[in-house]
Each structure stands twice: as C-alpha cells, then as structure tokens.
Amino acid sequence: MPRSAQETERIRERELRIVRTARQIAEQDGWSAVTVRRLADAIGVSQPILYRHFPGGRDEIVERVVIDGYTELAAAMRVPGDGADTLPALVAAYLAFAREHPAVYEAMASARTGIVFASSETPAILREGFGMLERAVGGESDRDRAVRAELLWSTLHGISQFAAHDRLDAALDDVREDAVAALFARHP
Incomplete structure (x- = not known):
C-alpha cells in the first residue's frame, strides 16, 4: 500500500x-x-x-553516518577554483572537517561497513570526493593522478589522526597545511 x-x-x-x-x-x-x-x-x-x-541495526546506522560524513566532507572540499588552485583550501577544509567532527571522521576512516572503496561499486559521493583530490593534485596519467590523490588522502588522514590524539602542535596547523599543499602541488 x-x-x-x-x-x-x-x-x-x-x-x-x-x-x-x-x-x-x-x-x-x-x-x-x-x-x-x-x-x-x-x-x-x-x-x-x-x-x-x-x-541491519547498528551497522546500517553507522554505514549511513559514514555516507553522510563523506557527503559533508565533499561539500566542505568544494572550494572555488579548479585543480591546483584549490589545493590549499581543500587541504584546510579536509583537516577542519576531521577536527570538527571527530566521531564521524573516526567512523569514516575505520568503521567496518559494507561500503566498497576504489571500485565501480563505490558510492558516487565517495568517488566525487576522491575526484576532487585527483583534480587538485593532477598527474601525467589517470594512474599517476590516482596515486597522488591516494597519497594526499593518506597524508591528510595521518595528520587528522595525530591531531585527534594531541600528537601535533595545533599552533602549527596553518604552516602544516601550507606544507602539505606545497608537497602535492603540481609540478610543471
């Protein structure tokens, strides 16, 4: 009915x-x-x-939190400009999201879910977010772009985890963000 x-x-x-x-x-x-x-x-x-x-009970609810979290992260990473021009703002937005939503970020990064990554089955919003990383870091080929985006994502995740556990000096956040953007900037 x-x-x-x-x-x-x-x-x-x-x-x-x-x-x-x-x-x-x-x-x-x-x-x-x-x-x-x-x-x-x-x-x-x-x-x-x-x-x-x-x-699916709790697992399904957590999975929904994960998808919603990636949706919110993608919205935060949508910054004006294109490609390399967006890299510093994208880095700052990612790290701010992880800092401001620690439990959601924890679920996104480590909860066991049925969400498939790096596959044609990956939800569209996750592919969109990863695409933002790829466009920001560039590369000579699709494979190079994907690897550079994975390395940026891994770096941002590591920084987020260290920061969440008070392992980094918060006074250096801006300097750290600039350094990450410089590391992944496109080279001619």
Missing part, C-alpha cells in the same frame, strides 16, 4: 533523528556507546521500530 507524503516525511524525519542521535552519542561517549537499545531509548521508540527503519 502506497505511503502518503506525510507518512513518508515522518519516516524520513525519524531516520534522520536516529542518525543524528547516533552521531551525538558517538561524539559524547564514543562509538562503543552507540547501541540499538541506547538509540531507541534516546529517541523514544522501541527497538523493533528502530529496526524497521534500519533492518
């Missing part, structure tokens, strides 16, 4: 609330605290209702 527009909106709103609450709990208490029971209690629904929205 077809759903009314009002019912469809109510379902969408509840799903957004579930995901938002999972993010809030993770930011406050870590991902291990995000359980179906705690989520159901926090939003005032029964566990079966939560499973009706996310049949």
